[in-house]
Amino acid sequence: MSNPPNIPPITEDGFWLPAQASTIAxxxxxxxxxxxWMSIFFFFLVIVPMIYFAIVHKRKSETEKTSPIDHSMKxxxxxxxxPTGLLLWLFALGVTGYANSQVAPDNSYEIKVTAQMFSWSFxxxxxxxxxxxxVPKGRPVKLVMSSQDVIHSFFVAEFRVKQDVxxxxxxxxxxxxxxxxxxxxxCTEYCGEKHSNMLxxxxxxxxxxxxxxxxxxxxxxxxxxxxxxAKLYAxxxxxxxxxxxxxxxxxxxxxxxxxxGSEKLTDGSTVKIDENYVRxxxxxxxxxxxxxxxxxxxxxxxQLRDEDIDALIAWLKTQN
Amino acid sequence: MSRSITxxxxxxxxxxxxxxxxxxxxxxxxxxxxVDHKRIALMYLxxxxxxxxxxxxxxxxxxxxxxxxxxxxxxAKGYNQAFTLHGAVMVFLFVIPSxxxxxxxxxxxxxxxxKDVAFPKLNLLSLYLYWTGALFTLSSLVTSGLDTGWTFYVxxxxxxxxxxxxxxxxGVFILGFSSILTGLNFIVTVHKLRAPGITWYRLPLFCWxxxxxxxxxxxATPVLAITLLLLIFEKVAQIGIFNPKLGGDPVxxxxxxxxxxxxxxxxxxxxxxxxxxxxxxxxxxxxxFGYKAIAFSSVAIALIGFLVWGHHMFTxxxxxxxxxxxxxxxxxxxxxxxxxxxxxxxxxWRGSIAxxxxxxxxxxxxxxxxxxxxxxxxLGTLNVDLHLHDTxxxxxxxxxxxxxxxxxxxxxxxxxxxxxxxxxxxxxSLGKLSCVIVFIGFNMTFFTQFFLGxxxxxxxxxxxxxxxxxxxxxxxxxxxxxxxxxxxxxxxLLASLKSGARAPSNPWGAKxxxxxxxxxxxxxxxxxxxxxxxGPYDYDTTEDK
Numbered sequence: 001m002s003n004p005p006n007i008p009p010i011t012e013d014g015f016w017l018p019a020q021a022s023t024i025a026x027x028x029x030x031x032x033x034x035x036x037w038m039s040i041f042f043f044f045l046v047i048v049p050m051i052y053f054a055i056v057h058k059r060k061s062e063t064e065k066t067s068p069i070d071h072s073m074k075x076x077x078x079x080x081x082x083p084t085g086l087l088l089w090l091f092a093l094g095v096t097g098y099a100n101s102q103v104a105p106d107n108s109y110e111i112k113v114t115a116q117m118f119s120w121s122f123x124x125x126x127x128x129x130x131x132x133x134x135v136p137k138g139r140p141v142k143l144v145m146s147s148q149d150v151i152h153s154f155f156v157a158e159f160r161v162k163q164d165v166x167x168x169x170x171x172x173x174x175x176x177x178x179x180x181x182x183x184x185x186x187c188t189e190y191c192g193e194k195h196s197n198m199l200x201x202x203x204x205x206x207x208x209x210x211x212x213x214x215x216x217x218x219x220x221x222x223x224x225x226x227x228x229x230a231k232l233y234a235x236x237x238x239x240x241x242x243x244x245x246x247x248x249x250x251x252x253x254x255x256x257x258x259x260x261g262s263e264k265l266t267d268g269s270t271v272k273i274d275e276n277y278v279r280x281x282x283x284x285x286x287x288x289x290x291x292x293x294x295x296x297x298x299x300x301x302x303q304l305r306d307e308d309i310d311a312l313i314a315w316l317k318t319q320n
Numbered sequence: 321m322s323r324s325i326t327x328x329x330x331x332x333x334x335x336x337x338x339x340x341x342x343x344x345x346x347x348x349x350x351x352x353x354x355v356d357h358k359r360i361a362l363m364y365l366x367x368x369x370x371x372x373x374x375x376x377x378x379x380x381x382x383x384x385x386x387x388x389x390x391x392x393x394x395x396a397k398g399y400n401q402a403f404t405l406h407g408a409v410m411v412f413l414f415v416i417p418s419x420x421x422x423x424x425x426x427x428x429x430x431x432x433x434x435k436d437v438a439f440p441k442l443n444l445l446s447l448y449l450y451w452t453g454a455l456f457t458l459s460s461l462v463t464s465g466l467d468t469g470w471t472f473y474v475x476x477x478x479x480x481x482x483x484x485x486x487x488x489x490x491g492v493f494i495l496g497f498s499s500i501l502t503g504l505n506f507i508v509t510v511h512k513l514r515a516p517g518i519t520w521y522r523l524p525l526f527c528w529x530x531x532x533x534x535x536x537x538x539x540a541t542p543v544l545a546i547t548l549l550l551l552i553f554e555k556v557a558q559i560g561i562f563n564p565k566l567g568g569d570p571v572x573x574x575x576x577x578x579x580x581x582x583x584x585x586x587x588x589x590x591x592x593x594x595x596x597x598x599x600x601x602x603x604x605x606x607x608x609f610g611y612k613a614i615a616f617s618s619v620a621i622a623l624i625g626f627l628v629w630g631h632h633m634f635t636x637x638x639x640x641x642x643x644x645x646x647x648x649x650x651x652x653x654x655x656x657x658x659x660x661x662x663x664x665x666x667x668x669w670r671g672s673i674a675x676x677x678x679x680x681x682x683x684x685x686x687x688x689x690x691x692x693x694x695x696x697x698x699l700g701t702l703n704v705d706l707h708l709h710d711t712x713x714x715x716x717x718x719x720x721x722x723x724x725x726x727x728x729x730x731x732x733x734x735x736x737x738x739x740x741x742x743x744x745x746x747x748x749s750l751g752k753l754s755c756v757i758v759f760i761g762f763n764m765t766f767f768t769q770f771f772l773g774x775x776x777x778x779x780x781x782x783x784x785x786x787x788x789x790x791x792x793x794x795x796x797x798x799x800x801x802x803x804x805x806x807x808x809x810x811x812x813l814l815a816s817l818k819s820g821a822r823a824p825s826n827p828w829g830a831k832x833x834x835x836x837x838x839x840x841x842x843x844x845x846x847x848x849x850x851x852x853x854x855g856p857y858d859y860d861t862t863e864d865k
Contacts, residue, residue, distance in 0.1 A: 007785070043690055046661055046665050059674045071613075090701050095644050096703075100703075167564045
């Protein structure tokens, strides 16, 4: 097995933490390292004496007498007050970093994020919609997120950000990417069977490349519709439920779909397979459920542009 | 009226060797209708160990599946069911009931010098409720399984999952009542049934820990019951409470759920701390260091534990202010836990430390729980949690606390009180070997998961990015070592029943009351109510105070 198609790895950097790729990552990592060394200190403070006592005070006879000292106000106050001080310091570091990570700067570039089982959709201010997240370097990006079905969570390791995406509620998250890179966005709230497939690619581009990407409608180079359709199929979650090799998954397979001619629906009617049927099934799938399949597909209305639907139809026609 | 005799006199009563609580009555019916706390404890022991083996089986299954990305053994649905059942069985059927219902039940009345708990019939009802709840929970195995995670998050559990959510939540609802009644019973027992001379400060620290646990059980569990009922209402009657499509609020569910389930963490760890306090003092033959500090820190943890549930929800969409307050309060739970750890280590200072199985498990607990506690600091710190939340770092952290803490402590307690409970000594070398193998296997399995998490591996993933494969594989190999160690430990105990030497009444030279009656005890625990004239840790000391 290998990574799902088109998902780059998380960039590693040393033993513990991934590479840093956002403006808040350094502060988060600073808090991490303070906590880390504090933990190491307290760990050895407990474990070294434990092992030492176990060895030097190992029982030599059953009648051995032991120390009568069973409390010491001085030392007990010390080991209460000192850790309390250190913990307050940790709290302060954590809450400061948290505040910085929660309040988006005023000039942020706003992207609307929609999560559904099991795909991500990003809508840009100009109407461009993409299944992958592409952002400019050096500009704060604010995500306004909501879910169509169950709770999901947005996590990009190199940015050190995470936020649940909740149905019936808008949650927000911001970051400013500070290097051009590619990485994986992973869903981190369990959302069902394909939870671990709810991944997509994150790309950070130079501002001028990002402009080109936006101008082309969410791609660096204009693609022919069939190719674009194939890309949408892979990146927009279609592949989770519709196979192209005839395997039955949650939804009907696309193999030989177009040449089949017609489809029988759960309400008993038969519908002709044409461009309008496909368009309607993508935008409002619940209105025409194929017989023998569950009504589980989320509506894509508002998440695909007309050009995207055209491309998907063009691609569907090639699936024989 | 009979004259009270002193504890010393009790210990000098010649042992009959014949009658004890196990052979006092014969036949299955005598067990099913018993109100003897010790017999009920033994039935809990067998039941919870079966649950432990089942939960362990699911754990090995899901670890095996994670050897490689994609399918090794199970498909995604099978994997999701395996991790859900592993969590649900371990939490609700094993860790929560294990120490209070097994060791607490067995020991609390004896340590208090009482004949039984305050409400013996209620105690038996708790056991029957446990069995009923377990049946509902496990019925999912033969119906449609369960794939929601042990947390039953909405709206997935109410609107999407087509598995046995109702049967399992109803099972957990019933299990909750078992837990509440046990807690209630213990609280009354500690207050009312202490023998003459047992003041609060002469209680073994085990009793303080169980008492604090009982408070949490009684106060927190009803909230879980309410939450699960609301969930069932929503799923069955489509009443919108949590599902936004019906006008509900999914974050509200998380508040309700964690209002119980965070205190439940203390229902799981406080009894472990209770065991360790006794195990370390007894096998060091030393007065425990900071008796009052340990006793009151248990109560402090129980109370502060009610105020920190929001730290499970830093990324949930709760308000930033709420997150900041919950983070602040969370650090205050760390302090009493830290105090306990320092006291336990100090208790070993200038002690007379036996290198035996219970003490090995006790030291293993100190090592693993310290790591579990310290890694909690990373998760309580707000900005670091944003990175680590819902990754394997969390999985590793709570296994260090729940397994490295609670389960290892339970094993320490089981090896410590086994001679008292069964009247048999086990093979100490095998016991120590099992402890070492468990320790190595545990660290291989779970320490690895800290790196997985900090590097960005989310939890509850059936398949994963290729870069995580070597660490996942190493963790899986560790789970095999861990399984082997646990089986060896179990075999050691079971073998003692067949071929172990008869246990004397006080094999460890301990000072608390349970060691002054015969092993195994008679049904009434003591022939006469003992009069206690010294504390539970009054060991012979050198003069140079």
